[in-house]
Each structure stands twice: as structure tokens, then as C-alpha cells.
Amino acid sequence: MGVSTNGNRVDSFTTTIKFQAEIAMPPLEIHKVRLPPERTTLQKLRHRLSEIFFPDDPLHRFKNQTWLMKIYLGLQYLFPIFQWAPEYHPTLLRSDIISGLTIASLAIPQGISYAKLANLPPIIGLYSSFVPALIYSLLGSSRHLAVGPVSIASLVMGSMLSESVSYNQDPILYLKLAFTATFFAGLFQSSLGILRLGFVIDFLSKATLVGFMAGAAIIVSLQQLKGLLGIVHFTGKMQIIPVMVSVFKHRDEWSWHTILLGISFLAFLLIARQISLRKPKLFWVSAAAPLASVILSTILVSCLRNKTHTIAIIGELPKGLNPPSSNMLYFNGPYLALAIKTGLVTGILSLTEGIAVGRTFAALRNYQVDGNKEMIAIGVMNIAGSCSSCYVTTGSFSRSAVNYNAGARTAVSNIIMASAVLVTLLFLMPLFYYTPNVVLAAIIITAVIGLIDYQAAYKLWKVDKLDFLACLCSFFGVLFISVPLGLGIAVAISVFKILLHVSRPNTLVLGNIPGTTIFHNLNQYREALRMPSFLILAVESPIYFANATYLQERILRWVREEEERVEANKESTLRCIILDMTAVTAIDTSGIDTLCELRRMLDKRSLQLVLANPVGNVIEKLHHSNILDSFGLKGVYLTVGEAVADISSHWKAQA
Template sequence: MVQKESHDHVNDTDLDNVEVISIKDQVISQAVQRPPAKSLLQTFSTTSKETLFPDDPFRHFRNKPSHRQAIMLMQYFFPILDWLPKYKLGFLKNDFIAGITTASLSIPQGIAYAKLANLPPVVGLYSCFLPPMVYAIFGSSRDLAVGPAAVISIVLGTLIREDLGPEVTDPRAHLSLAFTSTFFAGLFQFSLGFLRLGFVIDFLSHAATVGFVAGVAVAVCLQQMRGILGIQNFTKKSDVVSVLHSIFRDPAHWNWRTVVIGICFLTFLLGMRQISKRNKKLFWLSAIAPVTSVFLATVCVFATHANEHLSIVGQLRKGINPPSFKELHLTGPLVSKAMKNGVIVAIIGLMEAIAVGRTFASIKNYHIDGNKEMIAFGMVNMTGSCMSCYITTGAMSRTAVNNSAGCKTSLSCIFMALIVMVTLLALTPLFHYTPNVILSVIIFSALITLIDPVEAYHIWKVDKIDFLACLGAFLGVCFQSIQLGLLIAVAISIGKILLHVSRPHTATLGKIAGTSIYRSIEQYPKAVRIPGVLIVRIDASIYFSNSNYIRERLTRYIEEEQGRDKLPGESALKYLILDLTPVMSIDTSGIHAFVEIHRALKASDIQLVLANPGAEVIERLHRGGFVDILGQRWISLTVDDAVHYCSMQLPRDNNVDNHEDVSECDVIVQIIPKFGL
């Protein structure tokens, strides 16, 4: 039998009303359940699993025979063992054509991007041969074309030049530090993937990345004016002011021959790109335009003996990648700098590769594992550093060409690598007379597309703080250094996170007429306030970093509510309902803040009510003793239940819901279907 409770506003003879309130009390006390208790080991195990293995990558291994589990484990770490046995001969033509097309773009870009990193041009070709072969074994993307990329090339070259100083002219020292930085980049990438810490790269937001990449593109494009204008004495600094000063310091020293060649081939490359954009079937025009430019320029220089007036690539070493174990310096004064460089280029490379890979995976409706990609690129760069390769990633331009050419699997990367191998073994002498101005033009035409004012304007419209991160990164790179731009981007992105954590959003709620739904009054001005009841939603977990702010914000809400003009007959504020639906967690500081709020409200004759606390929240409120302080009956399953319960406690003439009388029988009718009574 249900026990009857007495209330101040209920007459002793009004037994029916007492019965209703008692039933409601019992329903409320049973509505929010405490989750089953877990041991410390179970809690730690669950938390670790959700943090490191949210996708549960080994879920398919369960309930399988041991030999099958061993095969699946090998396929997990070596994806080529999964797709190669299923390979269809019908895919061979597509992958071969895609490999040839991508190689025609990769060869000139590899030579040009090695120049960006201040490395011998042949190292760029080495980095287009071995890394794609390794990625085909460990990578999970079907479309990603692996090789050197413009942004990480210039970042690595700038970092190494600053580490060694402008007075160092020994190319072997620069090469050695590049290989060592690449090794540490691979080690860092592999560690992130193996430990499943891929969320680290998420601290660089999309907006910050847009600004950073645009800043690098502007700085590098201006630096390529050295090759296009044929300037001999050029600054070693990367900021825009220094570069512009070097360009316009003495226009009389510009080489008119390189200017003419540069303008002609830049017009050709940009024209082919526009044609390919307008007609998707002609994608190959943009793909072969760089190698066509290299061929035509080389033939012209050779036929006219213009090498006497132009800077040329010179002799390239024949043969595939020589070992570079001896070039790795894992001890000594430069190790710390190599590690620092490796971490920076590793993060930038992973961001580009995973973003590009996921973009094309979504187009073809398949999934790539971010952590497996990190392991793959870790293996690519660690292996490459030992075989004369510098840092590589998945570049957007080559991947787009690979996808447009109809690639079906990673076998297209292997075909591309084989064509580069043929080039290294037999065709490198043909690049001897290639003018450096062509390499500058190829770099310029590739990077100018990374400057995206439309995306920057879109960021400005959507989120002003995001635009601040974008602008800060852009200005930092352009006017100071690449490192400062990256630091500003990360700092503003983390600052935005801290701002949201320390100043979470809150909202006062009202009832949508004719429903049991409660929404923000600011968003829905027609939502009805409940007389005598203030409903506040907290839109974040409650931690030490924001508990004081939440307490102060609730105090202001109460003061504003008490100072609001009341309707005739409307009672004073008696209840504060906190909607905890968005609150996923609470710590001891948050519980202490709740205790202080409850104490202050009691002194003002206002009752605190909690609505829909989650499993972790209610568990910690129990352990912290706050449930005993507040009382179980003041914790409700939904906001609507809490409002009904509070309305029944108010005096009869103020028992209002949506400005209409709500009788106890109406409450019973609404309670019974919800709780099965």
C-alpha cells in the first residue's frame, strides 16, 4: 500500500490529493536509477577502452576459430593481405592507367618539391618510388597517392635552414638533418597510431589549417619569384616583407628570359587546369601538363643552348634509392632539433593525408581507419628515411588525379612507383637541361590553388572565433615564420576549447504550447514560462574549470527571474529545475558547487530540482552524498515530470501549466502511461 505524505498546502480531509502526491513522490523516487556499481578495475578498463578503442577494431575477431583470428589479425595490420586476394583482373586496366597518369604528375612535382625542401632533385624522385610501395602494404585508402607535398616540403626546408643557420653551406648536413627529421616524423606517426592517440592532430582546427596552408602558399609562391625572375641573390627568410624586399630591391637584375618562359608555362598550366575543371573527362590534361612543360622546356633549352643564360637542374644520379642509414644521426647536438622538426611535419603530414583520404573514401562509400593510416605513414617515413627519402604524405592534387583516372585499389600506387623506378634507372639524364624556372612555375601553379578566400569568408560568416584562428595563422606565417603561424593556430584552437569548457552555454527553458517539450526561450520566444518555476539547461559537463561560473550564472538567472514583472496572481519563484540532459560528467568541484547552490536556494525558500541526470552524473552525486542532501524525490526523469511535480506543490490557485488549470487527475493521467502504473 502506498504511504500517504502530508504537505503544508493539503488539507487533512483532502485524501485524494494526498494520494496523488504520494504516488507522484514514489514515481519520482524510482524514475532515476543509479547504475550498477563497478570496481576500480572495471571503471579503468571501460574508460581506457572507450578512449583508445572507441571503434572496437577487434570486434569482428570474437567467436572465430584461432586460425581465422590469426589471419584476420594479419589482414588488420597488413591491409594488402585483405584486398589483394580479392583483386579482380577487370581492375587491372583502371589501376594501370591511373598509375601512369599519376606518375606523369608525380615526377615533375617530386623534383620541384625537393627543391622546396632545399634537397637534391633526385631525392624527390626517390620519395616518389619507395613510399608508395610501402603504403600499398600498410595503408587502407584505395585512392591516396603518396609522395612529397608542397606544404611539408617548405616547412621541413625552412625548419632545417633555421636549425643549421644561413652560414652553413654543406649540403650533406642539410640532407642528413632532413633524413633524421623524417625518421622521427615516422616514429611519431607510428606511435600515435599504435597507441591510438590520433585525437592529438584534432587540436589543429579546420579554420586554423585553412589559414596556415594559405599563409604557407602565399609565402612559397612569393619565394618562387626568385626562379621565375631569375634573381641570384635572394633572402633566406620566409616572411613576406623580406621576400618582397628581395624581389623589388633591384629589378634591373631580373632575367627577361626566365620571365618570358615563366609567364608562358604558367599560363599553359593554369589554362589546362581550367579546362580540366570545366570538363571532368579531360582531367588528364591537368595531370600531364607539368611533365609536358618539363619536356618542352628541356627540349628548348637543349636545342638553343640557353643553359648559358638559365639555371638548370643539372646532372641527376641514375639508379634507385641508395641506403641512407649512415646519414641518420640519432645522437649528438642536432637530435633534439630533428625530433622537433619531425613532430611538426608529422602532424601536418597526417592532417593532410587523413583529410584527403577520408574525403575520397566518402565519395566511394568506404571507410579508412585513422589510426591504421598513422601506422602506415609511420612505416612509410621510417622506411623512407633509411632509403634516401624525405617526409611524404598523401597530396590532394595527385590523389584527385588518381581518383579521376579511375583507380580501383592501391595497386595504382605500385604502378606509379614502378614508372618512377624506370625513370630513375634510365631517364634521369633527360632532366639535365630542365630549367629551374619550370620547377618554380610548377610549384607556383600548384600552391596558388591552396589560397581559398571563399572558404575564409565562409568561416567568417559561421564562426568569428574560428576566423580569428584562421587569420592569426595566416598572418603569423606571412609576416613572421611558419613555426609562429603554426603555434598561433594551435594556441587559438586550444584557447577556443578552453573558452567553451570554462564558460559553457546555459539557457532558460519554456514549454512549447500543446507539447511536453521544453526549449530555450531565446530560441523559441513563444515558449511559455512556468509560473513559480525557473528551468535552466546546462549544456556542458561540470568540472572545476566551470563550476564557479555555473554557480554565478544560476544566481544571475534567479535574480533576473525575481526582478521580472509578474502576471496577475503569479506566485514568486519557488523552484529551480536544472535540466542535466547535456551534462555527461561532473567532478567533486561540480558537486561542491551544487551543495552551495542548494544551500543558497534554501535560504531564499527556493527548492532545487534536478532533471534527467546521466548515469555517470547520478552515480557521482550518490557517491558525493548530494542525493542525500537534496532528497531523492527532487530528482526527476524528465523536465516535464519535474514541472508537474513542482506545480502540484504550489498553492492551488497558482497550480498552472500553460496558463491553464491542471488538476491532480490530469497529472495522474499523464503519469500512468509514462511509468506503466
């Protein structure tokens, strides 16, 4: 069997052989193995870069358009609001107003609570629910994503910055680092979108995120014991052991008034959450519960303030719009590296959550969310937020779920939500003076409980033990070491898993399904039968320098074991090894050298090595390396079935 070539390539004959193997196989026609069309180096490079960075071909809409239309399409591409705004009509406004006000009722208490989680003043949380939401409504491609502070990014920022700087000791420096970290998070996010490098965030696998979020949720919940118990002197560390030691070390600070109030509202919030989970039509119960808790607890504490002073309250919050903070960005000093590191970590986490949430709800409504646009939108809103007293924001799952269930139709719901926050900032801030910290702690605990996905962990255990191990390592790393190091462990395990799969790929022994030309894994299909004198192996991976030596050793081991089996069962002597390369999507020079070396080693043992179905990229590289000449006319086939039929026929002709 030969390789069909164009121009100066060597053309070989094609034969049609009607052959019935000892094990029933229908007759086959032997086909040529063809090389892909020739392309210049520049064409290959352009094609490769296009596949890597532009899989969606974003410029296809500009083809065959007038200049005026191209400008309009460009505006639509850069600002998705131009896509839906011309078609927006008043019938949609009612749904967007209802959903916007609904998520505002959740965003206001969450914003205050999550800011405390990041060790920031509560007002920063409200600022972060105003400006970013307006920017996202212009640049975002999701109709249902509700943006604002989120628990994970808040927790990570608070834990990373607090390791070096305390807000209580140096609030100005802490605020500078928080805004600077937000700036670098936005710069990183928007750069990924502009350069179309979104695959970077894919290194955070689902398994590691499940463990990371569960560990972070437990740490966050334990940290809230400070507010639930009324403890004043509490540890700033995030690990589980120091937190529990601090809880019991300061038993003398426990306040029964605070504990009673906290447990009551925590139970109220959990019951509301369960009602919404069991009856999705009642989603508004859990959505309204946080704001209701804030209102009720504030009224209760203000009425009882003269009788008890043990319940800590928020205190005075400044009224007015977001003050500018561009002058507070910290670009020169000993803590710059900390700000950059915090920005990168929180940027990756918030980007992962925002895109995942946006795509989830887009799939439910059957529309597309452009990942690169989302990166740019989230990045720009964080850059702008860093200059307007905001910290890291992204799409929140809880708010987006409420937004979706409330009937949001477009990004106008974010504008309505931001307007409600604006009214709160301008006129309603004094009403939060007596809001107790314990209720904010209860709101946070209720929100992060949903991050503990034990069902996903159980599924990982059933499906992939290595993924489950990654999940556990991430979980315990967060609990016992630290949040950023736990995340680092999660990423390291994800990368290790990739390297493991690349360096130790699967190889399978194939057998023929009787009466067909189909060859499948012998262990998977019990009816599959071995072909006499053949060892048919499938390689399920590209062949790179990282796995070339392993594959050579593993294939030689398969040959040795097959020879031992043949000898023990007194079957036909092994004469040919066929490598099914259907799943070998790429090969490098080390892989080519390995195939050459393997062929020479087998030749010395009077064994023939045959390649079956090398794909376009692989056959092209084999051709340019001249390895095809060494394999000869009977060395490369289109399918395993054709290889078995042709080689067996050749053996019979020689007998």
C-alpha cells in the first residue's frame, strides 16, 4: 500500500483484493493514503493561529459588506448593546424593571456583606454594585448576568491582602492595595480577551474548583463566627485550626444577644433558601430574604439599642456617588508585587465564575455568549471600578439566578439594579446605621453554603478518581494551608493531570468484530477476536517528546506479552504489528524518531511495523521527514481492516 502524492511525490499502485480472513471479515477494497494539499509555511502558520485564537471566525460577518455596514457591525461587535437596543420595545421593559429591582434587593445586603468579607468598608460593596453594572450593560454579551461583588473573590482578596497589611492598622494602604489589585485584575482580564487567550482560565478544572469552593465556603462560614458570637478580638488567619482556636479562646467575649439574633436570622435565611430550592416559582422568597433580614434586624436593634450595647452595628455610612480613586492606585512601593499577585488570582477566579455563569444561562435561553467579549467587558468594568472606589466584581451566580427567574430579558436589568443602588447611595444610607454585623454574617453564611457541592464531589469519585484526588487536595489545601496556596495546589494538580495524560497515554489491543471490518478494544468488546499473526495496537494520544520514550517501551512490552501468549497457546507466530493512529492528532520530531527506532528494533526481530490511518497533519510530517520511504509500499494503510486484508493476502501469495 502506498501514499498518493502530488507533483514530485511518489505515486504508488492501488490494488483491489477480495480476501476473507480466517476470522470472518467481508472483502475490502484497498484505498490510497493521501497527503493533504500542499501549503506554504505562511499558510500553515496563518491556519494554525486562526485555529488557536479565532475558532469562531469573528470577522466572517464583515465579508461582502459596505463600509457603512462594516462600521455598524464593528460597533455591534465592540458594544453588544447596539445588537439588542434597536429591537428593544416597552413590552420588555416591565420584565427588566421587575428583575432589576429584585436583584437590587439582593445586591444591596450582599454588597455590604461581601465588602466586610474582603475586610473593606461596607460602602465599598455598594459602590461596587453601581459602576460595574452600568459598564457591563454596555459591553457584556449576556442578557442574564447580574454583576457585582462575589464571595470567592472577596474572600481571596481579603485573605491575601490581610497576610501583609491590616485594614485596622493602616486603612489607607489597604484601600490602595485593594483598588490596585482590582486594576490589575481588570487589566489581566481584558488583555486575555483582546489577545484571545481565554484558554488560560481552563487550567482551573471543574474538579479543582469544586474542592476549592467547598473549602473556601467552610473557611468563610467559620470566619463569620466572629459576627455570630459577638467576638471582638478575632484571628486574622484563614486556616481552620487558628480560626477554631480563636473561637474557643475568646469564649468570654461571646454575647448571648448576638448569638440569639444571629441564629434566628440564619434559620430564617436557610428556610427561605430551601423554599426557593424546592419550589423554583418561589425564587423571590430567597431573593427578598436578605433585604428583609437587614430591614427587620435594623428596626429591632434600633428599638432595643438602649437595652443592649453588645450587638455590634455597621454605624455611619457616607452618602453620595462613588468618589474617584484613581489617585489611590499603588504603582510604586514594597507592596506592588502583593497587589499584582492578588489581582491575578482574583481576576482568574472572578473571570472563571463570570463566564461560567453567563454561559449557563445563555444555554437555557438558546443564545450565544462570546467568551472573549465577556473577558473584555469584565476587565474594563474592573479597570473603571478601580478608579471609582470599587473592588473586584464579576457575574454572580446567586444574583444571575434570581435575575433569570425574575424574567430578565436584556442587560437593562443591570441598569435598573444600578439605579436602585444609586438611590440607596444618595438617600438611604442613614437607614443602615443600626444594621447589626451579625445579620451580615448570616447572609454570607447562607450565600456560601451553596458553594459546597457534595453531589459533584461524589460524581467525581464515581467517574474519575484522579479528579476526585485533585478535588480533595484543593479542599484540604484551602482548609489547612491558605486560600491562595490552596488555589495554587489546585492549579498544580490540574497541570500535573494534563502532563500525566500527555506523558502516559493509553495504548489498547484491538480485535475484529466478527462479520465486520470494525476493530475495537478487546477488553471493551468481548466478542472482538484477535487476528492470527497480527498485534493491532491503538495509540490514544498525540506522540510528543514527552511520551515518545514511554510509547516505545510500552509497545515493545505489548509485543513481548503477545509473543508469550502466542507461544503458550500454540497459535500462529506473530509477524506484524499494526499501529492504529486514528487518535494520534499530532506528532513531533521526537515522535517520528521513535517510530523509526521502533521499526528498526522490530525489523531485527523479523516483525513488520505498519501504520494505519495517520491523519493529515501526521502523514504530512511523516512525508517531509522521509520516514514513509523506509516503511515502504506495505507500511501505511487507510484503515486497520485494509491493512489486515492486504498483508494477509500478500502472505498467502508468498506461501
